[in-house]
Amino acid sequence: MPVEIPKENWTSQVLEVTLGATPAQGGTRGRTVTVGGESTLPFLHYEGKMPHRPVVAVEVLDRYPEDWSPLLLEAWGEAAHDPVAWAIQGIAAGADLVCLRLEGAHPDRDGRSPAEAAETVRAVLKGVEVPLIVLGPGQPEADNEVLVAVAEAASGERLALGLCEDKNYRTIVAAALAHQHLVIASSPIDVNLAKQLNILISDMGLPLERILIDPTTGALGYGLEYTYSVMERLRIAALTGDRLTQLPFFCTAGLESWRQKESKVGEGVPASWGDFRERAIAWEVMTATALLMAGADILVLRHPESIRRVVRIIDRLMGTKEA
Amino acid sequence: MALSGLEIYKLLPKTNCKECGFPTCLAFAMKLAAKQAELSACPYVSEEARQALAAAAAPPIRLVTVGTDKHKVEVGNETVLFRHEKTFYHEPGIFLRVRDTQEPAAIEALVREAMGYAVERVGLTLGLNGVAIENVSGDAQTFARTVQQVRALTEKPFILMANDPAALKAALAVEGGKRPLLYAATSANWQAMAALAKEAGLPLAVRDGDLSALADLTEKIKAAGVEDLVLDPGTRDILESLHTLTTLRRLALKKNFRPLGYPIITFPGEGAEDPLEEAVIAAEHVAKYAGLIVLDHFSPALVYPLLTLRLNIYTDPQKPIQVSPGLYEIGSPGPESPLMITTNFSLTYFTVAGEIEGSGVPGWLLIADSEGMSVLTAWAAGKFDAEKIAKTVKQFDAASKISHRKLILPGYVSSLLGEVEDELQGWEILVGPREAVDLPNYLKNVWRP
Ligand code: B12
Ligand code: SF4
Numbered sequence: 001m002p003v004e005i006p007k008e009n010w011t012s013q014v015l016e017v018t019l020g021a022t023p024a025q026g027g028t029r030g031r032t033v034t035v036g037g038e039s040t041l042p043f044l045h046y047e048g049k050m051p052h053r054p055v056v057a058v059e060v061l062d063r064y065p066e067d068w069s070p071l072l073l074e075a076w077g078e079a080a081h082d083p084v085a086w087a088i089q090g091i092a093a094g095a096d097l098v099c100l101r102l103e104g105a106h107p108d109r110d111g112r113s114p115a116e117a118a119e120t121v122r123a124v125l126k127g128v129e130v131p132l133i134v135l136g137p138g139q140p141e142a143d144n145e146v147l148v149a150v151a152e153a154a155s156g157e158r159l160a161l162g163l164c165e166d167k168n169y170r171t172i173v174a175a176a177l178a179h180q181h182l183v184i185a186s187s188p189i190d191v192n193l194a195k196q197l198n199i200l201i202s203d204m205g206l207p208l209e210r211i212l213i214d215p216t217t218g219a220l221g222y223g224l225e226y227t228y229s230v231m232e233r234l235r236i237a238a239l240t241g242d243r244l245t246q247l248p249f250f251c252t253a254g255l256e257s258w259r260q261k262e263s264k265v266g267e268g269v270p271a272s273w274g275d276f277r278e279r280a281i282a283w284e285v286m287t288a289t290a291l292l293m294a295g296a297d298i299l300v301l302r303h304p305e306s307i308r309r310v311v312r313i314i315d316r317l318m319g320t321k322e323a
Numbered sequence: 324m325a326l327s328g329l330e331i332y333k334l335l336p337k338t339n340c341k342e343c344g345f346p347t348c349l350a351f352a353m354k355l356a357a358k359q360a361e362l363s364a365c366p367y368v369s370e371e372a373r374q375a376l377a378a379a380a381a382p383p384i385r386l387v388t389v390g391t392d393k394h395k396v397e398v399g400n401e402t403v404l405f406r407h408e409k410t411f412y413h414e415p416g417i418f419l420r421v422r423d424t425q426e427p428a429a430i431e432a433l434v435r436e437a438m439g440y441a442v443e444r445v446g447l448t449l450g451l452n453g454v455a456i457e458n459v460s461g462d463a464q465t466f467a468r469t470v471q472q473v474r475a476l477t478e479k480p481f482i483l484m485a486n487d488p489a490a491l492k493a494a495l496a497v498e499g500g501k502r503p504l505l506y507a508a509t510s511a512n513w514q515a516m517a518a519l520a521k522e523a524g525l526p527l528a529v530r531d532g533d534l535s536a537l538a539d540l541t542e543k544i545k546a547a548g549v550e551d552l553v554l555d556p557g558t559r560d561i562l563e564s565l566h567t568l569t570t571l572r573r574l575a576l577k578k579n580f581r582p583l584g585y586p587i588i589t590f591p592g593e594g595a596e597d598p599l600e601e602a603v604i605a606a607e608h609v610a611k612y613a614g615l616i617v618l619d620h621f622s623p624a625l626v627y628p629l630l631t632l633r634l635n636i637y638t639d640p641q642k643p644i645q646v647s648p649g650l651y652e653i654g655s656p657g658p659e660s661p662l663m664i665t666t667n668f669s670l671t672y673f674t675v676a677g678e679i680e681g682s683g684v685p686g687w688l689l690i691a692d693s694e695g696m697s698v699l700t701a702w703a704a705g706k707f708d709a710e711k712i713a714k715t716v717k718q719f720d721a722a723s724k725i726s727h728r729k730l731i732l733p734g735y736v737s738s739l740l741g742e743v744e745d746e747l748q749g750w751e752i753l754v755g756p757r758e759a760v761d762l763p764n765y766l767k768n769v770w771r772p
Contacts, residue, residue: 001542001582003534006573045566132644188703220628221444222670223697224637228610236405261674261760262627268681274440274624282599286606286628288638293610314601315559 010239013039014297015024015209015246016052017158018049019097019182020131025154026180029130033096035152035212035297036248042295043317053318054292056310057097057133057300058090059254062112062120063104068302069264071280074255075304083120084127092130093304094311099133100124105146106137121150125157133160133250135299138170140310142169151175160184160212160250166197173204184250186214189223189230191237195244208243212250212298219256220287227251231294251291254302257284292317326379328356336370342366347489383575384584387526387551389416389453389504389615390480393427395440396452398553399586404572407640413586414637415609416452418482418617418631420592423458423469430469431476433495437621439475442630445644445669449630452480455506455617456494458485463493469668471497480485480745482506482528482588482617488515504528504615506588507555513540517547525551532557534570538582552585553615559594568612598622602629609633643695644669650719651676654685658726659772661686663755664712665733666693666701675733682763684770687724691715698733709742716747727772731755 016037018206021027033055035054040048060083065072072080079085087098102117104110120307121134134150138145147161155178162184164172168187176183185201187193194213202208215234218227257263266276273279282308290301292314301307332352343364345351354360355376362368362376386400396416403409419432419437434454441450454473458466466485473481474497481503485491491505505523506531508516520527527549531537534556541552557572558564568587574580591604598620605616609632618626638644646667653676654660659719665675667690679686691711693701701707716730718724728750732739734757743752 001538003574003580003583004578005534005570006577043562044569046566091524157614199399221631221635223573224632225406225638225640229405229640232405233407236657270442272440272623273627274622276624278599278622278624279627280626282602282628285599285603286632289603290610290632307366309599309603313561313600317565319562 005046008040008239010039012239012241012246013037013049013161014238014248016234017182017209017212017248019133019158021156021158021180025158027158028125029131029157030130030305031188032158033131035078038235038295039239041174041239042293043197045319050215050318052297053320054297054299054314056094056307056314057099057102057309058087058095059099059252059300059302060086060090060124061104062100062102062117063110065103069258069280070266072258072302082127084123084213087124087128089304090307091125091130095130095301095306095307097133097298098128098129099135099244099300101135101137102146102150103137105142106139107138107142109137114145118149118153118315122153125154125306131158131160133298135162135164138163140168141286143168146177147172150180151181154181155179158182160244162186162250163214164197164201166193166200167303169197169201170204173206176210177204177206182210182212184214185247186216187227189216189218191230191233191245194230194234195242198244198247200272211247213247214250214252215249217253217256217287219253219260219261220283220290221224222256222260224287224290228294229291231296232290235295249295250298250300251296252289252300253296254284254290254300254306257287258302281305281309285313289313326356326376328353331355331376334368336367336369340367343403347722357385360495362533371743376583379579382584383551383579383581384572384586385550386413387553387586387614389482389502389526390503391500392478393503395502396480396615398759401572402576405577406636410639411639413614414633415613416615417605417620417633418453418455418615419451420455420457420484420590420617420619421469421473423459423462423466424459427469427472430472434473434619438479440621440626441625442622442623444631444634445673446646447634448703449634451621451626453482455478455482455484458487458490458494461487463487463490465511466490467493470494471692474499480504482615486512488519489514491516491519501524504553504588506530508540508544510540513544514547515542517549525561526553527551528553528555530555530557534567534583541582542583554583554585554587555589556587559590561594562605564589564594564604565607565611568608578746587612588615588617589613590617590619592619593618598625600626605629606632609634630727646672648688648690648692648715648719650724651688651690652685652720653679654683655687656685656687656724658685658724661731661770661772662689662721662725662729663687663731663765664689664691664715666691666696666698666707668693668695668697668701671697675762678759678762679766682766684763684766686766687721689715689719689721699735702736702739707736709739709746712739712743713746716750731754731770733757
């Protein structure tokens with residue numbers, strides 16, 4: 001009995017978004033990274049195109065993350081004191097990009113000045129040739145000041161700046177516009193809120209090709225299913241022609257999974273949780289895997305072993321490496 | 324898949340005789356489609372139409388049961404491709420495979436550990452569903468002996484894997500009558516396999532790497548009288564299996580293609596290089612369409628996240644898992660014990676309750692009705708504000724249980740402090756830590772009645 005393989009007739013596709021600029025393009029990057037362009041659901045190559053593989057960014061901080069899981073501190077060792085060394089090691093582990101979070105500029109942390117933060121960005125740009133994502137400390141005023149300084153210091157580099165939220169996007173978008181950067185638009189797990197924010201941002205004149213969607217990530221066991229479903233809904237909307245949803249997804253899988261007790265605490269937990277290191281890495285890798293199934297384009301990860309693992313999974317899902 | 328009114332109309336006599344109580348056959352068809360009428364109201368409907376309608380009413384993916392009693396696993400009968408469209412109903416059964424060539428002592432250790440495995444999450448106990456036993460030795464007696472050995476260790480269901488129907492038959496004699504899945508009928512052995520499944524009244528897996536051949540096989544086996552089937556499309560690789568399982572789910576739901584409308588069994592270990600990779604492929608299969616997943620490795624550190632993922636993906640998107648609002652005792656609190664408040668999202672409650680319990684400091688935990696939302700979500704949605712907090716304190720008469728008048732708020736809603744103080748005159752409102760992990764330290768070192 002002949003069986004016909006059902007295929008969806010998607011009418012539209014995700015926009016291609018390029019991070020980083022080479023010297024010829026006005027930046028200093030050795031290579032650029034393009035994501036998006038999907039004309040089908042994740043990895044269904046027989047049905048449509050997935051011209052660019054999902055990529056992995058290593059999360060790097062501008063300060064020693066003493067409150068991180070001991071497993072992460074152990075894995076990065078000395079490098080965790082130096083964002084440049086950290087970034088280089090992350091790339092060596094297989095990361096395609098660096099996601100630099102300027103937490104040291106948080107007033108409750110080290111309260112570093114915008115100029116110092118910009119200096120760190122410059123140093124990392126110098127130390128690596130891959131494109132950069134730069135996140136502010138996550139406090140609205142500090143985010144604005146710091147990201148403006150960073151945008152200027154790295155003018156023309158096509159950084160992805162974040163996070164833009166509905167209450168705090170104007171300054172960041174203006175800085176991105178002035179200095180040829182991209183922005184990450186973050187909304188709390190909601191299709192309409194994501195679209196609204198994209199309208200607000202593009203109304204300021206930033207083309208959609210320079211926006212990434214952060215749908216807000218929940219870790220495995222901590223809201224993952226909400227993120228998973230909102231991503232599937234957004235992606236289906238994108239493929240059926242809703243322009244405001246046709247942007248690649250940016251997911252902070254590492255941050256969310258390493259916040260959880262499963263990844264932070266090795267002692268005094270139930271025996272059924274198993275080996276601490278194995279579990280914590282599996283937690284991050286499995287969170288990332290589920291997000292890949294839902295359409296993640298950029299995954300920000302924390303542990304070098306997870307980076308290696310997830311890159312390999314992406315290779316296999318792209319069909320670029322034999323099993 | 325249900326038929327539309329028009330599709331049903333085509334099957335009716337089209338004489339508009341009105342005997343069904345409706346003015347036209349079309350009107351009757353519309354009512355049938357809306358499930359507001361019974362087909363039996365039409366005395367003239369043909370036998371052929373009756374059968375077509377009955378077949379259309381059957382679920383597009385057959386519900387198959389493996390195991391019995393409290394250990395039974397029901398898979399199939401899914402109605403959507405994406406969980407947001409409604410929900411996924413029957414979570415995949417996760418089995419662990421042993422082989423009859425393994426040392427009996429090794430089998431015993433593994434089965435004891437894996438079948439005894441239980442992990443608590445949001446008040447639920449999660450674990451593996453059963454054992455797959457494979458006849459690798461090629462010898463029926465060895466196989467039967469292993470099955471018997473494993474049955475003595477667990478009541479959970481089995482997947483009995485052998486190419487030779489005689490080996491399965493020998494195993495069935497000692498399996499203990501717990502409704503195992505027989506694995507697998509192939510183009511080479513299907514007659515004997517079907518006969519065995521029919522005679523024993525058991526579900527049967529059908530394997531073929533080619534979907535057309537697989538559909539032919541299921542049709543032949545169905546004609547031979549076995550309807551509880553499970554598909555093994557033979558793909559093992561992470562990418563290929565995503566394609567094949569997606570195709571099978573779409574064929575069943577979108578094309579109503581009955582010959583492949585059965586739950587699917589997968590073997591992620593066969594496509595993986597190591598246990599973590601196996602867990603990753605299994606994770607893909609949880610998200611994308613497996614009904615039964617057979618693992619080759621057991622490690623708590625990998626099984627725990629996998630079971631958590633299954634719970635997440637199969638949670639009904641319309642109803643977050645909730646606990647009832649009320650005043651909960653954690654440990655055996657007394658009048659001097661701390662009083663804390665949080666929301667009724669299950670995950671929130673169990674996370675917080677778990678930490679209080681772990682701290683060794685007994686406490687009172689008030690649960691506000693936040694419609695199943697977490698602290699921050701509820702706060703942002705206006706379901707966990709000062710008024711709600713005050714109302715909850717009064718509603719469950721927390722004051723009658725304690726001698727002090729102190730209430731600890733979750734750290735993330737510290738901004739509510741002033742308003743709660745206004746609402747609860749005479750109370751001292753304290754702000755606890757943000758994360759529950761830091762509660763033990765807070766209760767032991769900061770809290771004083
Ligand atoms: C999953 C999720 C949802 C789900 C709902 C899940 C649910 N059942 O609650 C959905 C998608 C429905 C949702 C909706 C919304 N969400 Co929401 N959501 C999340 C997400 C990803 C995870 C929340 C979660 O499950 N946390 C896990 C639980 C266990 O955490 P928790 O309850 O806070 O408990 C912890 C602590 O508070 C502490 N704790 C709890 N109780 C107590 C008690 C005491 C005494 C102490 C000491 C400690 C303590 O212990 C726990 C563990 O540490 C977060 C972002 C994130 N990554 O965290 C956003 C988030 C909470 N959501 C947010 C928002 C804004 C919303 C919406 C308002 C968006 C909108 N406008 O539609 C809606 C509101 C709901 C509505 N109107 O229907 C914001 C809140 C922003 C803010 N700071 O106010 C967040 C932070 C995302 C963001 N960064 O913007 N959301
Ligand atoms: S009884 Fe049957 S034939 Fe007569 S009108 Fe109703 S549906 Fe049509």
